[in-house]
Amino acid sequence: MFVAEIYIRLKKEVADPQGLTVKSALSSLGYRNLEEVRIGKIVNIKLEAGSKKEAEREVEEMCRRLLSNPVIEEYQFKVRRE
Amino acid sequence: MMRFGIVVFPGSNCDADCFFLIKNILSMPVEYIWHKQTDLDGFDCVILPGGFSYGDYLRTGAIARFSPIMPAIVEFAQRGGLVIGICNGFQILLETGLLPGAMLTNAHSRFICSEVYLKVENTNTPFTHLCRDRSVLKIPIAHNQGNYYIDKKGLEEINRDKQIVFRYSDKKGEVSRASNPNGSVENIAGIVNKQGNVLGMMPHPERAGERILGSEDGLFIFDSVIKWLEK
Numbered sequence: 001m002f003v004a005e006i007y008i009r010l011k012k013e014v015a016d017p018q019g020l021t022v023k024s025a026l027s028s029l030g031y032r033n034l035e036e037v038r039i040g041k042i043v044n045i046k047l048e049a050g051s052k053k054e055a056e057r058e059v060e061e062m063c064r065r066l067l068s069n070p071v072i073e074e075y076q077f078k079v080r081r082e
Numbered sequence: 083m084m085r086f087g088i089v090v091f092p093g094s095n096c097d098a099d100c101f102f103l104i105k106n107i108l109s110m111p112v113e114y115i116w117h118k119q120t121d122l123d124g125f126d127c128v129i130l131p132g133g134f135s136y137g138d139y140l141r142t143g144a145i146a147r148f149s150p151i152m153p154a155i156v157e158f159a160q161r162g163g164l165v166i167g168i169c170n171g172f173q174i175l176l177e178t179g180l181l182p183g184a185m186l187t188n189a190h191s192r193f194i195c196s197e198v199y200l201k202v203e204n205t206n207t208p209f210t211h212l213c214r215d216r217s218v219l220k221i222p223i224a225h226n227q228g229n230y231y232i233d234k235k236g237l238e239e240i241n242r243d244k245q246i247v248f249r250y251s252d253k254k255g256e257v258s259r260a261s262n263p264n265g266s267v268e269n270i271a272g273i274v275n276k277q278g279n280v281l282g283m284m285p286h287p288e289r290a291g292e293r294i295l296g297s298e299d300g301l302f303i304f305d306s307v308i309k310w311l312e313k
Binding site: 010013014015017018020021066067069071072 | 144148232233
């Protein structure tokens, strides 16, 4: 069994309204030293695969086809055996 | 006789509004198409309605894009069939890649439900050719993810190819930052594909089809389609 942890975030050049809202909420709590807040997603997937390489290939494909939108997002992931 | 089809996904909620308008106001044949169907035989215009398909999980439209009906919609569009995506329908068309760009959360992170004015930028489409003497439409929006994004190169392309059909404007058709409700790039509210037969728009024309609703301007779009198909 393999476990993949996938991080999906908005590309740098894409504005993040959610992050901006959270930043202003944090500021109102007294945190005045904030440069930027950006919010992303984490997807955890457990999967069967013949090898780590095969699991990585499959996760890569999932990221490309469904989990991320290449117009606005980028992704990275780590796969480990469990 | 031309026939309209309205695709119903789990979580669609403007399907009945579209159906009512086409059947009762425009007196045209219309049918619901459940998203598990796989063919579109006999339809002339297919509408992907607004709503929250699959609860907007992952990204708006991201799951609906893999519904069983979608390959038929892509094929229908490629054959030149008329497709209209309204609000969530627009988001689905973006995820499918039938239209370029993507949607982000509104710039002020608020759900916006209000009437807006739209400057019709391209009247040379099946959806807007009756707007030649009527360049500003009053149509409501209701969305949380209508902040249209496209990269610089894509933006140049859709401007060059006249794919931008509607921009948010004021009553007089003035397009400015003040008339932009959601942060959308260049006030974009609706676009067509390069071939001009697939329209995506965030505003809801089906909610502007009777005087009692505050505007009948949505009819310009549906009447344009009907006239176009009659030709």
